[in-house]
Amino acid sequence: MMKRDQALKTLADYYPDGIVVPVYQAAFDWMGIRPHALNYLCTGAMGQASSHALGLALACPQEKVVVLDGDGSLLMNLGSLVTIGTAAPENLIHFVIYNGLYEVNGHYPVPGGTSIHFADMASAAGYRRSYRFRALPAFEAAIVEILTEPGPIFVELHAEQGEVYPKDYVAIHSAASRARFRDALRDRVRGS
């Protein structure tokens, strides 16, 4: 199984400055790997990242929007797969980092463990294309295609903890994070 930080570093290499909506453990890692004003850190309630990402994708159709979801989080908002599949934003890429655990809540297993087929669910819900990766080389080989083809795209990444980054809970709820994102998005949209 690939390491999460390696997968995220691969994404950051090919997607250095676009909008990203990361949640919980992926957010903590992502802030360390790619600190950026266009990281939308404040999703508020567990499970809501994909819905925030849809709102951003609809508001800014000229911008790519990447969501880094968790398996437990997505299980809490599975209907959003159908909502996104129906709205069909071409600029949305939905990753789920799949380790079968509520990692920030005591490493307790999620219902279904590691036997859930999220990518199949996404395809059935109307995503244009879905991928499943367990090894880094395969993900590296596909990343350019994932980032350039029209969405909505779903990517199920089986990954375990790699390098440990600080758990910055303040950042993922702070008014400063929200203001920084708002200003950066305004500058990006007006400059494009």
Next chain:
Amino acid sequence: MSALDINLEGATIIAALKSADVEFVVTLPDIVTCDGLLWPMSKDEDFRLVQVCKEDEGVSICAALSYGERRAILMMQHTGLLDSINAIRAIAVEYALPVVMLVGLQGMEPGRALLESDSYGIRILPPLLKTMGVAHKVIDQDADTDDMAEVIAQAYQQSEPFVFLVSRSPMAPEEGQGQ
């Protein structure tokens, strides 16, 4: 004037939403507002419809749209609002984001005050919203929509949530009316 004489036109609400520059309608159908509002709005090219599977998705979608300076209305039944309390608490209230909700009161008795409704789910709404610090207004007749556009504009200017509680079914517009 009896409760039956009171008029609430869907076209009046639709006109107010347009006047407030609402572009996105994020919705899960509600029996109170479906015929008089949602169906005609679904056919109105001035609105972009986003159907959600669960109401709390809509809270997040509306909040995120606001970052892109797009205005939205989240239309749902009051049971959906009750089901979305945590998302409203975190995203709309604690994050201070302009999530504007149009909520049908399923089971509301015409002409009664909300606090006197036989429906427990309706009776608790005013004190619940007050406790959460979310402003609200009851829409029961056309006159209640007079400041609707202004209230929506203010919610976006001040970046705060607002709830319109629709206490009776708006009459469906005639074909072509309100568009």
